[in-house]
Amino acid sequence: MTRPEASPPEKARTGVPGLDDILSGGLSPGHMFLLEGNPGTGKTTIALRFLLEGAARGEQCLYITLSETARELREGAASHGWSLPDEVSVFELVPPESLLDSAQQQSLLHSSDLELGEATRQIFEAYERVRPTRIVLDSLSEIRLLAQGSLRYRRQILALKHYFARLGGTVLLLDDLTSDTFDKTVHSVVHGVIRLEALSPSYGAERRRLRISKYRGQAFRGGFHDFTIQRGGVHVFPRLIAAEHRSGYERARMTSDIPALDALLGGGIEQGSSTLLLGPSGTGKSILSLQFVTAAIRRGEKAAIFVFDEEMGLLLRRAAEIGFDLEGMRRRGALLIEQVDAAELSPGEFAHRVREHVDKAQAKTVVIDSLNGYQAAMPDENALILHIHELLQYLNRQGATTFLTVAQHGLVGDMRSPVDVTYLADTVILLRYFEAVGNVRRAISVIKKRTGAHENTIREYQISRGGIGLGEPLRDFQGVLRGVPTFTGDTAPLLDSFPAK
Incomplete structure (x- = not known):
């Protein structure tokens, strides 16, 4: 008779939003993990959250600190609105009061000839007193300096690993990488490695990201995560x-x-597709996207707009002058508008916000205005293409219709885009200025549509207080898309007033 396979033990959840998802549920219990990163990357904050999560589940937890005092740890926790409960014990390997005692000068951090074994003994004694399920050791840099050699350091880490594993403790080792950034001794010993990084762009807030570089016997979400x-x-x-x-x-x-x-678009735009509005500044890309948003809300759907370039109040006022009551739609809960600061927001966080609006608020029309601002949040163009590809694929699979705007460089003549995403979009709408009879006019055309047929004509359009109006196809012009066309027809109709609707 075959015995049923035992179910794997429940993971030790970290309590950090998003991290447990990357770790496929959390940390495997009874194992040792390494959390490494330069000072200021968030190691202590994650470690405290890990212990607080355990305390909330009724587990005993122990924070062994060699670098910070218990007071500093509690102050750090208070800065996040946390208070350490009785289930979380903090053990300072060198009590502050002993520094002033001449009889206690042989201490871990203030005497070069202190034996590493003494430090290990104190750690084991603290564990025996508390008998915790979760342990944090902060930090390995101090132990590495005391070991004064790679072989002795490795043996010491192995001793800690076997001791805690025998007793079933889940251990999180912190390493601030200040003593030897090239020492990978611990990597081969621990069960998993989480690396934190902080990037400093030339302008804007620093960006932080993490990566799981190792997790034995467990699938995890690879790559960098903001x-x-x-x-x-x-x-x-x-x-x-x-x-x-x-x-x-x-x-x-x-x-x-x-x-x-709609006739220009062959009857409209398919649900779950992406549309790129391409043209120079001021041609009406944002207004055109608002037209589709308003139509969607009239059908009883919800929509979300992410504004990178324009100030929110100005957008609401400008839209109201054309007949789009965005403020009223927002008050009714049908429209979600969010001002995005590209200098402060990472691409990963932006994608998370878009997902929240689509998953939770059930927004079926999404406008990103514009990709120029989104590009400013990206480290380079290649990464931008990959992020946009995944975001559009996700939105398409959720049945959300997406509108992206891109402002091209220049006004007339040779136009260049800061980033080429035309091959990613299902539909590409091209907007242009052109000169005719001493006036600057606007033209609109559909260059591409994957999901069906569309008109190949170029139409003139206007934006007025009555909204957006399209005229008949421009059949007597050549070179409209270049901005300086040649007119071969009668100029009289061009001098007439152009209807708004």
């Missing part, structure tokens, strides 16, 4: 993988409520 440190602790934003998110929905055609525009 994270922030705010009041309340560390918040990790798992890297978006579109293939993990699939939902079934019935594709429908989304109209703009402007017959001429």
Whole structure:
């Protein structure tokens, strides 16, 4: 008779939002893990959250500190609104009061000839007193300096590992990488390694990211993941993988409520597709996207707008002058508008916010205005393409219709885009200025549409207090897309007033 396989033990959850998702549920109990990163990357904050999560589950926890005092730890916890409960014990390997006692000058951190074995003995004694399930040792740099050699250091870590493993403790070792950044001794000993990094861009707030470089016998979410440190602790934003998110929905055609525009688009835009609005500054990319947002809300759907470039109050006022009551839509809960500061927001956090609006608020129309501002949040263009690809794939699979705007460099003539994402979008709408009879006019055309046929014409359009209006196809012009066309027809119709609707 075959015995049923025993179910794996429950993971030791870290309590850090997003981190347990990356770790496939948390840390394997009874093992030793390494959390490494330069000073200020958030190691202590994650460690405290790990112990607080254990305390909330009724577990005994122990924080062994060789670098910070108990007072500093409690002050750090208080800065996040936390208070250490009785289940979390803090053991200072060198009590502060002993520094002033001449009889206690033989201490761990203040005497060069102190035996490393004495430090280990104190650690074991602290464990025997508390008998914790979760242990944090901060930090390995002090032990590495005391060992004064790679062989002795490795043996000491092995001794700690076997001791805690025998007693079933889940251990989190912190390493601030200040003594030897090239020493990988611990990497081969521990069960898993979490590395924290802080990046300093030339402008804006520093960016933080983490990576799981090792996790024995366990699948995990690889690659770099952005994270922030705010009041309340560390918040990790798992890297978006579109293939993990699939939902079934019935594709429908989304109209703009402007017959001429819908005709230009071959009847409208398919639900779950992406549309790129491309053109120089001021051609009406944002207004055109708002037209689709308003039409979606009229159908009873919800929409979300992420504004990178324009100030929120100015956008609301400008839209109201054209007839779009964005403020009223927002008050009713049908529209979510968020001002995004590209200098302060990482790409991972932005993708997380988009997901929240789509998953939780059920927004089915998403506008990102513009990719120029989004690009400013990216380290380089290659990374931008990958992020946009995953984000669009995710939104498409959720049945959300996405509108992206890109401001091209220049006004007329040779136009260049800061980033080419035309191959990612399902539909590309091109907006242009052109000169005719001494006036600057606007033209609109559909360059690409994957999901069906569309008009190949170029139409003139206007933006007025009545909204957006499209005229008949411009059949007597050559070179409209270059900005300086050649006119071969009668100029009289051009001098007439152009209808707003």
